[in-house]
Amino acid sequence: MAASFDLTGIIIQSSTSPLFTGTHNTKIKRPSPNAISTVIAGDVAPPESAQVERSVVRLGLPSKGRMSDETLNLLKSCQLTVRKPNPRQYTADIPLLPNLEVWFQRPKDIVRKLQLGDLDLGIVGYDTVSEYGQGSDDLVIVHDALEFGACRLSVAIPKEGIFKNINSIDELSRMTQWTAERPLRVVTGFTYLGPKFLKEKGLQHVAITTADGALESYPAMGTADVIVDLVSSGTTLRENNLKEVEGGTVLQSQAVLVASKRSLSNREGVLEITHEMLERLEAHLRATGEIMVTENMRGNNAEEVAHRVLSQTSLSGLQGPTVSPVYCLCDGKVEVDYYAISIVVPQKSLYKSIQQLRSIGGSGVLVSKITYIFDEETPRWRKLLSQLGI
Numbered sequence: 001m002a003a004s005f006d007l008t009g010i011i012i013q014s015s016t017s018p019l020f021t022g023t024h025n026t027k028i029k030r031p032s033p034n035a036i037s038t039v040i041a042g043d044v045a046p047p048e049s050a051q052v053e054r055s056v057v058r059l060g061l062p063s064k065g066r067m068s069d070e071t072l073n074l075l076k077s078c079q080l081t082v083r084k085p086n087p088r089q090y091t092a093d094i095p096l097l098p099n100l101e102v103w104f105q106r107p108k109d110i111v112r113k114l115q116l117g118d119l120d121l122g123i124v125g126y127d128t129v130s131e132y133g134q135g136s137d138d139l140v141i142v143h144d145a146l147e148f149g150a151c152r153l154s155v156a157i158p159k160e161g162i163f164k165n166i167n168s169i170d171e172l173s174r175m176t177q178w179t180a181e182r183p184l185r186v187v188t189g190f191t192y193l194g195p196k197f198l199k200e201k202g203l204q205h206v207a208i209t210t211a212d213g214a215l216e217s218y219p220a221m222g223t224a225d226v227i228v229d230l231v232s233s234g235t236t237l238r239e240n241n242l243k244e245v246e247g248g249t250v251l252q253s254q255a256v257l258v259a260s261k262r263s264l265s266n267r268e269g270v271l272e273i274t275h276e277m278l279e280r281l282e283a284h285l286r287a288t289g290e291i292m293v294t295e296n297m298r299g300n301n302a303e304e305v306a307h308r309v310l311s312q313t314s315l316s317g318l319q320g321p322t323v324s325p326v327y328c329l330c331d332g333k334v335e336v337d338y339y340a341i342s343i344v345v346p347q348k349s350l351y352k353s354i355q356q357l358r359s360i361g362g363s364g365v366l367v368s369k370i371t372y373i374f375d376e377e378t379p380r381w382r383k384l385l386s387q388l389g390i
């Protein structure tokens with residue numbers, strides 16, 4: 001580590017800012033009873049909010065990083081295209097939501113600014129909400145599964161050496177060689193969640209250090225024993241001879257829509273915009289992976305055809321199949337010979353559904369994409385209202 005200080009009994013180690021003093025631009029956590037020491041280095045506390053009077057609603061979106069493009073793509077798929085006048089500008093708008101301002105910010109700042117009242121809504125990873133929200137009562141998850149940015153925060157250790165036979169967090173906590181003089185050195189970007197988790201798991205004599213990236217290189221470099229970092233495919237861990245330990249998942253994460261409860265309750269327009277965004281997101285995400293299958297089938301009447309369709313396990317659709325008569329002109333008379341069956345089926349069971357439709361006499365299949373599935377009311381909206389006491 002680049003530096004090690006001892007301020008009021010706290011071991012402070014920084015791998016990124018050797019001149020760190022812990023007085024001006026850092027937050028220092030008090031030592032926990034079981035001697036886990038923590039430092040947040042280079043993590044500048046946000047300025048106090050000036051709380052400018054405003055009537056527009058503000059949505060924070062990631063200004064950089066992997067979440068940025070996927071967030072914009074998701075919103076575009078919901079017809080909420082973000083119009084950014086120029087790439088270096090930090091504000092934008094969504095033409096369909098006129099009373100809304102978009103602010104591009106770093107994900108952690110989105111969470112901080114929601115708490116300060118400078119933003120009302122934001123899209124970030126759940127890991128970021130948990131780390132920088134620190135259980136704040138003011139933050140509420142409006143949509144918990146935006147289906148991108150899937151990863152987990154995990155404890156990982158070297159595959160070889162002293163950790164060769166350590167495969168679980170319990171085994172890690174039972175290692176006897178760590179002492180106050182030579183603690184287990186953990187490097188993490190998650191200086192709130194990491195120590196909290198390790199303490200809950202009963203680890204003692206732990207020294208936490210922090211760094212911004214490439215944490216997987218620290219054990220091999222000899223500057224840390226353990227890392228607590230995000231894992232998605234597991235490739236980075238594997239390539240660096242590290243392994244996750246059983247029971248060592250701190251949290252599962254994906255992108256979420258998060259809001260300030262205070263804004264939802266007090267700021268005009270926030271609840272309405274949140275409702276519209278939630279409905280669009282849910283309808284879009286619900287439609288993803290579903291397709292509409294339309295097929296013609298001979299039959300004596302609609303009920304008889306419906307009976308045949310419902311006898312097949314993959315053909316029940318969202319609320320049962322739609323069966324409609326197909327009219328044709330036969331010898332000058334309008335007659336019904338065929339019925340059109342429309343069913344929404346999961347994309348992954350398309351072929352099975354077609355086989356089942358054929359087995360009961362279906363022919364001429366049309367398959368179309370579904371853009372939205374709007375339910376009568378979204379359960380998430382109900383849940384949000386009850387969390388707000390409405």
Ligand SMILES: Nc1ncnc2c1ncn2[C@@H]1O[C@H](COP(=O)(O)OP(=O)(O)OP(=O)(O)O)[C@@H](O)[C@H]1O
Nearest residue numbers: 064065066067125126127128149150151230232253
């Ligand atoms: N490997 C990953 N796979 C999927 N999602 C991830 C992965 N790593 C991080 N995420 C998610 O994306 C969010 C943003 O990641 P991150 O902040 O690392 O972006 P970045 O593009 O790497 O920028 P930075 O340089 O600040 O690290 C994380 O908070 C997490 O929710």
Ligand SMILES: O=P(O)(O)OC[C@H]1O[C@H](OP(=O)(O)OP(=O)(O)O)[C@H](O)[C@@H]1O
Nearest residue numbers: 213214229230231232233234235236237
């Ligand atoms: O399990 P994997 O699919 O290999 O992904 C995990 C890696 O992804 C993230 O790093 P990122 O790519 O964001 O680089 P960074 O460390 O520079 O932020 C994370 O910090 C891991 O290092």
Ligand SMILES: [Mg+2]
Nearest residue numbers: 065066212213
């Ligand atoms: Mg990263």
